[in-house]
Amino acid sequence: MSGRRRFSWRSSGALLGLLGAAAGLLIFGDATTVNWRAASEAALRKPAGGPQLVSVEPFPAMEMEGEMCQWTPASASEGLFEALQQGSLTQPATAPARASQDVDRAPVRQIRDTYATYSAIALDLNTNEVFLQDENLFGIKVFDRMTSTPPGAQFSEPKRMLVGDKTKLEFNCGLYIDPKTGDMYSVNNDTTDMLVIFPRNAAGDIPPARTLKTPHGTYGIAVDEGKQEMYLTVEHQNSIVVYRKLAQGDEKPLRTIQGGGTQMEDPHGIALDIKNQWLFVANHGNARVRGADGTYGRFDPPSITVYPLQSSGEVAPLRVIEGPNTQLNWPASLFMDEERGELYVANDANDSILVFRATDSGNAAPLRVVRGPKTQIKNPTGVYVDFQNNELWVSNMGNHRATVYERTANGDALPKRVIRSAPADKLALAIGNPGAVGYDSKRDEILVPN
Amino acid sequence: MAHPQIAAFARLAKENTKPNRLIAGQKTRLSRTMHDIRYDAVNDEFFVTNPFARAIMVFRGGADGEEAPIRVIQGPKTQLVGVDRLDVDTVHNEIYVPNDDSILVFARNASGDVAPLRVLKGPDTGLDAAGTLAVDPINNVFVTARDTVLSGEGARSRLLIFDRTASGNTKPLRVISGPKTGIIRVNQLQIYAPKGWLVATMPGFYDMQEPDGIFVGIWSVHDNGDVAPRWKIAGPKSLILKPRGVAINPKDKEILVADMRQNAVLTYYFPEIF
Numbered sequence: 272m273s274g275r276r277r278f279s280w281r282s283s284g285a286l287l288g289l290l291g292a293a294a295g296l297l298i299f300g301d302a303t304t305v306n307w308r309a310a311s312e313a314a315l316r317k318p319a320g321g322p323q324l325v326s327v328e329p330f331p332a333m334e335m336e337g338e339m340c341q342w343t344p345a346s347a348s349e350g351l352f353e354a355l356q357q358g359s360l361t362q363p364a365t366a367p368a369r370a371s372q373d374v375d376r377a378p379v380r381q382i383r384d385t386y387a388t389y390s391a392i393a394l395d396l397n398t399n400e401v402f403l404q405d406e407n408l409f410g411i412k413v414f415d416r417m418t419s420t421p422p423g424a425q426f427s428e429p430k431r432m433l434v435g436d437k438t439k440l441e442f443n444c445g446l447y448i449d450p451k452t453g454d455m456y457s458v459n460n461d462t463t464d465m466l467v468i469f470p471r472n473a474a475g476d477i478p479p480a481r482t483l484k485t486p487h488g489t490y491g492i493a494v495d496e497g498k499q500e501m502y503l504t505v506e507h508q509n510s511i512v513v514y515r516k517l518a519q520g521d522e523k524p525l526r527t528i529q530g531g532g533t534q535m536e537d538p539h540g541i542a543l544d545i546k547n548q549w550l551f552v553a554n555h556g557n558a559r560v561r562g563a564d565g566t567y568g569r570f571d572p573p574s575i576t577v578y579p580l581q582s583s584g585e586v587a588p589l590r591v592i593e594g595p596n597t598q599l600n601w602p603a604s605l606f607m608d609e610e611r612g613e614l615y616v617a618n619d620a621n622d623s624i625l626v627f628r629a630t631d632s633g634n635a636a637p638l639r640v641v642r643g644p645k646t647q648i649k650n651p652t653g654v655y656v657d658f659q660n661n662e663l664w665v666s667n668m669g670n671h672r673a674t675v676y677e678r679t680a681n682g683d684a685l686p687k688r689v690i691r692s693a694p695a696d697k698l699a700l701a702i703g704n705p706g707a708v709g710y711d712s713k714r715d716e717i718l719v720p721n
Numbered sequence: 722m723a724h725p726q727i728a729a730f731a732r733l734a735k736e737n738t739k740p741n742r743l744i745a746g747q748k749t750r751l752s753r754t755m756h757d758i759r760y761d762a763v764n765d766e767f768f769v770t771n772p773f774a775r776a777i778m779v780f781r782g783g784a785d786g787e788e789a790p791i792r793v794i795q796g797p798k799t800q801l802v803g804v805d806r807l808d809v810d811t812v813h814n815e816i817y818v819p820n821d822d823s824i825l826v827f828a829r830n831a832s833g834d835v836a837p838l839r840v841l842k843g844p845d846t847g848l849d850a851a852g853t854l855a856v857d858p859i860n861n862v863f864v865t866a867r868d869t870v871l872s873g874e875g876a877r878s879r880l881l882i883f884d885r886t887a888s889g890n891t892k893p894l895r896v897i898s899g900p901k902t903g904i905i906r907v908n909q910l911q912i913y914a915p916k917g918w919l920v921a922t923m924p925g926f927y928d929m930q931e932p933d934g935i936f937v938g939i940w941s942v943h944d945n946g947d948v949a950p951r952w953k954i955a956g957p958k959s960l961i962l963k964p965r966g967v968a969i970n971p972k973d974k975e976i977l978v979a980d981m982r983q984n985a986v987l988t989y990y991f992p993e994i995f
Binding site for chain 1: 725729731732734737738739742747750752753754755756759765767771773774775787793797799801802908928948954955957958959965966967970972978979981982983984988989991
């Protein structure tokens with residue numbers, strides 16, 4: 272707001288007052304004089320026939336002080352004199368002039384993480400490469416399997432990466448690498464509602480080789496290579512959709528597993544046991560219940576539900592792993608070791624990897640738990656087992672790292688190698704799809720939900 | 722989004738600054754896709770939604786770690802369907818929830834499976850997939866809008882302004898709608914009640930990664946019809962790509978904008994509205 276304009280508005284107010292008083296004298300004449308005299312006498316003053324100081328009263332503060340610029344178009348050239356000449360200020364008050372002001376102003380601060388944050392992980396054992404889903408900067412980074420970031424290094428550079436608008440990668444959480452072709456299947460969890468597929472050596476800002484329109488809120492991916500079928504979990508629908516592996520465009524799913532009887536509740540990770548024809552799903556426990564008066568919500572414990580692989584429709588689980596002994600706490604990705612009958616769980620909010628027997632049911636304790644400060648596991652959401660090299664891989668949302676262990680690691684195990692994409696002391700902010708922001712005026716804090 | 726959480730940052734935090742607090746874990750009952758958060762300074766509490774479990778959760782203002790909410794509104798009596806956003810009126814002690822074709826109003830301290838105090842619903846309301854809302858206890862209105870519009874749709878969202886106590890099949894007092902408004906769809910809303918300014922995030926078409934027509938718009942709650950916003954924050958200097966969240970900090974005259982395309986919160990000094 273310029274001082275000049277503010278002065279102009281206030282001056283015009285004063286002049287309006289004077290004009291009004293003069294007009295009043297002319298119009299109302301004696302009656303007004305009588306009233307003034309009476310008022311003066313009441314105040315123990317005598318009429319002097321000329322102006323005298325009656326009282327001093329500052330102009331009232333403008334109702335919207337400091338905000339009046341927007342009422343006057345920036346292009347306005349009319350000054351007070353011109354306004355008075357045109358009589359506009361002597362007309363009855365109307366709604367103030369209204370204008371829109373475009374403001375291209377730089378932010379004074381930004382809260383964001385400038386480093387990669389890894390949601391999912393997969394390996395191509397033909398090329399000895401590890402693929403990491405970067406959900407913060409929306410890309411896929413590819414490292415040599417043996418990459419190991421020295422403790423003093425800032426970070427490791429990837430061999431190549433996919434990133435940019437053309438890739439259509441956004442909130443990419445699930446990842447599958449075709450064991451023969453090396454094609455990358457990337458699940459976009461939110462906003463774009465599509466699966467994007469790239470060839471093995473894709474790099475830079477390139478469009479996907481093909482895309483598949485998927486339901487909103489897809490998360491996990493698993494593929495039955497024998498049947499060439501692709502399974503996706505859908506958070507928003509509490510469902511699994513099964514497509515042809517090579518489906519693209521608007522192709523519809525071959526079948527859907529869905530309904531209250533399935534006990535799927537905010538499904539995340541998915542794993543297949545082809546040998547036993549089982550399907551495993553990790554659930555956060557956000558349930559929807561069909562009642563007599565409609566559908567409502569309910570909080571249930573986290574669980575792993577197991578179904579026959581060829582299920583369709585509203586199928587009850589064969590068994591459910593659930594209860595305090597399981598240590599499940601926001602279970603994310605799953606990985607199946609068919610050979611040994613072991614199910615790996617990236618246990619996000621417990622900073623752990625849990626290993627269950629494939630046949631476990633109910634309130635079962637895990638066979639092994641990888642957890643503790645030496646592990647460097649922090650908010651793990653991706654897990655992969657490399658049977659060729661007997662290694663367990665973990666992608667950690669909480670600390671910009673992928674960590675590698677012996678396949679049989681248990682307890683507070685040291686990683687064999689660490690791929691780190693930020694300085695060691697940087698905690699990942701893990702801001703993801705911030706749809707809202709709040710301000711805590713008591714603590715002077717900014718609240719950011721994912 | 723792979724990991725749900727609420728992060729609390731110092732107001733002066735910048736790039737890569739650690740949060741002061743992180744609220745996450747099974748006991749918190751949080752889910753991903755939280756599209757609103759409201760801090761109640763009078764009672765030192767904050768409110769969020771869990772759309773998957775159709776619940777409203779209330780936390781201690783200083784909640785930290787894997788801390789459970791102090792109250793939860795959830796169940797068949799609540800009528801909650803797509804509980805995505807909300808606002809809290811700390812003067813009249815009420816919670817407002819846009820609920821697709823209705824607006825539900827609960828007591829601020831409601832807990833459990835409770836019926837709403839009031840329901841606004843019916844053909845005269847003009848409610849169309851109501852997905853966002855802000856309440857103004859001084860000017861006695863609330864504003865609501867549709868939050869999702871796809872690029873292939875001909876329809877556009879509009880700002881419906883109702884009497885604060887409206888219920889039943891009541892018409893809006895005013896409607897801000899039309900080409901001059903620039904509105905495609907509306908995400909989080911805030912009202913600076915002392916001045917009656919409505920601050921609205923406009924993230925453009927839902928299904929486009931970096932759509933055109935994005936901005937943060939500021940109208941008066943007294944505006945009506947096809948009117949442009951009083952201020953429109955956008956442009957290359959603003960760094961805004963897809964604004965979804967907005968909060969205001971009157972003490973420091975700041976507007977905070979959550980940008981989903983950048984996974985970032987941008988803070989603007991904006992004394993004009995305070």
